[in-house]
Amino acid sequence: MLEVTDLNARYGRAQILNGVSLSLGENEVVALLGRNGAGKSTTIKSIMGLVQQTEGHVTYDGQEILGKPSHVICRTGLGYVPEDRRVFGDLTVEENLEVGRRAPRPDAPEWTLDHLYELFPNLRERRRNLGKQLSGGEQQMLSIARTLMGNPKLVLLDEPSEGIAPVIVEQMAQVIAELKREGLSVLLSEQNLHFARAVSDRAYIIEKGAMRYEGSFADLDAKPEVSNAYLAV
């Protein structure tokens, strides 16, 4: 349902992505692996329309979305969870969720506040607190919950396990499993191979802005030279 072909992206004069291609099927969880600075976030931002200089093709359900403004891309059914969470610090948890709220879509599950609070019980307790008062893990949950309020069909999840406590990483894994159960697709950017393996169906590896590997985790395990070359294991 998401098809990226020959994507190039640049910031200023620096070329960051060189012909990245990937695809994501209905109800699939796919990991995008790579080291620091490999281009994972840039790939995800380009798909979401947040990089100003891009070339190539990104189609969603057969429609070209590259070059569209990000709010239009969001409304086609893509949800974006940024790597640095970007919670609105001066808004309460509930107000943060309000910003993400959108009308339900016929083709995607509908998320209510209650349902999200079940998935993230901490947020219910802290719903009157300001975003900036939350811990890193809670902010990550809030960021995901905020995106889910838009009832997306596909979620772009940028490094959800980065810089949070192991217990919460565990919780993240369950959340991703829940998303898949609900019928969503997830493109997950990760450096943590164990976490990615636990939640994803298959993997891509990106390095220096180009795709180096595509396949199952079993195949990847059979080729230690690949993970040694492109991942920090």
Add this chain to the structure above:
Amino acid sequence: MGFYFAQLLTGLANASSLFLIASGLSIIFGVTRIVNFAHGSFYMVGAYLTYTLVTMWSGSVLGFWGGVILAAAAVGLLGLVIELTILRRIYKAPELFQLVATFGVVLIVQDVTLAIWGAEDLLGPRAPGLDRAVRIMGEPIPEYDLALIAIGPAVLLAIWLLFHRTRWGVLVRAATQDREMVGALGVNQAWLFSAAFVLGAFLAGLGGALQIPREAVSLQMDLSIIGEAFVVVVIGGMGSVSGAFVAAVLISVLNAFAILVFPQISIVLPFVVMAVVLIVRPYGLFGKPGSEHGAPEEPDQPLTLMSQRSAMVLATAVALLALSPAVAADFTMILLVDVMVATLFAVSLHFMMGIGGMVSFGHAAYFGVGAYGAAMAVKFFDFGMLPAMVFGPVCAATAAIFFGWFCVRLSGVYLAMLTLAAAQILWGVTFQWQDFTGGDDGILGVWPAKWASSDQVYFYVAFVLCIGGIWFLRRAAHSPFGYTLRGIRDSQTRAEAIGINTNLHQWMGFALAGGFAGLAGVVFAFSKGSVFPDSLGIAQSIDGLIMVLLGGIHALAGPIFGAVAFVMIEDWVTRLDYWRFIFGAIILIVVLLAPDGIAGGVRRLLRAVKGGAA
């Protein structure tokens, strides 16, 4: 005791008016990041419209308050039109473009207002039912002031409710923090921006409308309020409405008491307070840096060096210029001196902005200090022309060293605002310090030395100084110092990482640019024989910005072409009626159609024509 209380109440009533206009400005800035110079125009139009409506429905309470609200709503609508037709196209442009574009709007609105309401000041009716004074602690207090004191907090409360109890308000607050993220969550920023702009314009219009019973409506209302409104916004923290309220009260109450001790202080006081606050809290009392995400990506263009052809054109022009006294008439000589002064001024501003990456909204400060330095040296120390011509730039450089020390610690809009504050402080001092500067009357009799008194000879003096100054700044731009400055401009962090003292370099760049602006001021002073506070005013600073923008900021030769074009256009346009309208329209056309300056616009036009022909 009663007297001081009355003074406090006057201060609070002033605070309410100031808060209304500043809150709108702050909301607009918070959401759109646009520094809206046209905000004062909304305020003025609000006052004029109210004047018309209230005199039409004179006498009734409903007529008065109905007129006020209707006028404010009409100004909101005007804001919508301006947002849709102009601002929407420049949200991603650098601050300079936005500032100049909104200044174009100021000019257009001024002439339209002049055409509709005429040049005479208009005295509106008092508010029915509130037209007397009550005695409080023995002092007479206008009832209308008491009403204003109530209206300020009421509007604050209304905005608070709007921002905390409606979805729209929550979106606005979110966008103030990170508008790109709000977009990625599916919110169409364009409409959010329009709505914020309409609200801001409405509040400015309301502020103007409520002034009707207090002051005469005049064509000066726009620029006289905008400086103070900026100050309030910056002190409170850009984007913070409650900050604007606190700052408005602070400024107005301080002012109400300070004038008892030192009556001349009121012009400078707000700017002094702002400078102090910015130095202690760079983002204002309640402000935050705001997200860098989705900030306009400075098109990482290298500075275009002069092509061989344009270098030859320039060299020819300079040679022709050198020969011109042989053929040209005297008034042409004078115009040519103006052109050279403007060019040196623009080149020094471009050095600061294009090379140094420091946006200045107050470059006139150094131009004016140079001019006044020389004039005062002649007047009070009996300096000859040449010593005075050294003394002026030294004064300007000293002022630039002083203010630069504070300024280089900030960046972006905050830097721009502090440079504006610096210029306004100097302007206020010059304006108020009658005994020394002559105040509004300026300093007269600053004529060149006898040997240089003919137009021809003075032309060559100006030629040597201006062309020499321009040449020197060019060389500086190409020196290792210039490369370092550009490195800092492109990435402060990277420059720091390789061990460059960025503040020190920017400070030196600031001082150098200030010194040469001062040289331009000196040449100007002797060519006119007098100096006036205008030479440090906002309009002079903006002229410089327009020149840089006309020429294209990314071209090394830009300010030269820009200044020449500017003086020519100005010389021609100011002879016409409604020249402000024409000038404003030219500015808007350049900003909207040729953001890379006239040269870039012409180049693209030629390419399009050729493409069409082929």
